[in-house]
Amino acid sequence: MENITLNVKGMSCGHCVNAVETNVGELAGVKEVKVHLSEGKVDVEFDPSLVSVDQIKETIDDQGYDVV
Ligand SMILES: [Cu+2]
Secondary structure, eight states, X not given: OEEEEXXXXXXXXXXXXXXXXXXXXXXXXXXXXXXXXXXXXXXXEEOTTTOOHHHHHHHHHHTTOEEO
């Protein structure tokens, strides 16, 4: 397992937290995802043999948020 923290812009409320946590959490290989709304950060624990950082970033992007 690997841990990354992504800086994400555009998350502003509980709906955003849910959208990111649910969609990233559904990716095969993602063990845990935690959004820190006030800091604009997303912690992800994942298995790099099953999912790439790019896939995780793309999934957040698809929800309408910017990974910086
Ligand atoms: Cu929101």
